[in-house]
Amino acid sequence: MKKDQLFTRRRVLIAGAGAVGAAGTAAALGLGGGDEAAAPHTLPAAGPQARPALKPSAYRLQPLTGYGPPRSTPGRTVVRHEPFLRMSGRGRTMVLTFDDGPDPRYTPHILDTLAEYDVRATFFVCGEQADWNRDLLGRMADEGHVVGNHTWSHPLLTRLTRSRIRSEMERTSDVIEEAYGERPQWFRAPYGAWNRAAFQLGAELGMEPLAWTVDTLDWTTPGTRTIVHRVEEGAAPGVVVLSHDAGGDRSQSVRALKDYLPQLLDSGYHMTVPTRRYA
Structure with missing residues (x-):
């Protein structure tokens, strides 16, 4: 770069900041903000820049995604041998998850309730359902929920070939990316049936395996009071609650x-969403 160009840029910076000292101070503050964004419990050190802090709420912890999903998945995903059953977090945090959707008959009502209490949840969607209800994935993105991969057609993975498992996962990730805005970072095996191929392929596609701690067994339609009782009895810091918003x-x-x-x-209790720790 020529000397006169450097001099011109310096004059612009001085004029914009008011003085060289003020510009230096502003730069120092800017670096400080970047360090805070990379601190634990906000975003991973290797991740994208943090979004502006959300308005504090007594009923919500700020999720990893902020008001919208990050546009890239940093780092690499470790191949695990078992799924996460619970999430670590500060204080009395819990994670609510909903499987098999989205379903236009039930998912909007669940989203309405979550919005009423300013709470975010995680939805493990099936690709064939998501493909027909892309608008609901768009709403999930707008309202800060996390969308995970629950395969395309909800098969028993332990009975499928490796190529078929990849197809089930990859097709679903493609639809999620198109409708939600990013590829999923979490995967849940249908029926909780995991195998080596599922863990390996999930990691290859950039997803961590997440199971659950508390099973409401709501798919058996045991009655509203029974479902409520199971959640309240199982409530504890870090638990992951399994419910369904489709499939019946x-x-x-x-x-x-x-x-x-x-x-x-x-x-x-505070309802939060799972956060990633990258290798």
Whole structure:
């Protein structure tokens, strides 16, 4: 770069900052903000820059995604031998997850309840459902929820070939990326049936395996009160709650969420979403 160009840029910087000293101070503050963004419990050191802090809420922890998903997955994903069953976090945090959707009959009601209490959740979607209901994935992205991969057609992975498992995962990740805005970072095996291929292929596609701690068994339609009781009895720091928003009549699941969510919040629990730790 020529000397006169450097001099011109310096004059512009001085004029914009007001003085050389002020410009230096502003630069120092800018670096400080970057360091804070990379601190633990916000974003990984290798990740993208943090988004502006959300308005504090007594009922919500700020998730990794902020108001929208990050546009890239930094680092590499380790091949694990078992799924995560719970999440670590500060205080009395819990993770709510919903499988098999989205379903236009039930998912919007669940999203409405979560929005009412300013809470975020994780939705493990099936590709064939997501493909028909892309608008609901768009709403999940807009409202800060996490969308995970639950295969295309909800098969038993332990009975499939490696190539078929990859197809089930990859097709679903493609639809999620198109409708949600990023490829999923979490994967859940249908029926909780994991095998070596599922762990390996999930990692190759940039996904971590997440299971659950508390199973509401809502797919058996045991009654709204029973579902509520199972969630409240299983509530504890770090637990992951499994419910469903599709795959059958999920009206009990919808009503149960309206009941147990405010009770958990009043008891001091915070609903959050899973965060990644990259290698």
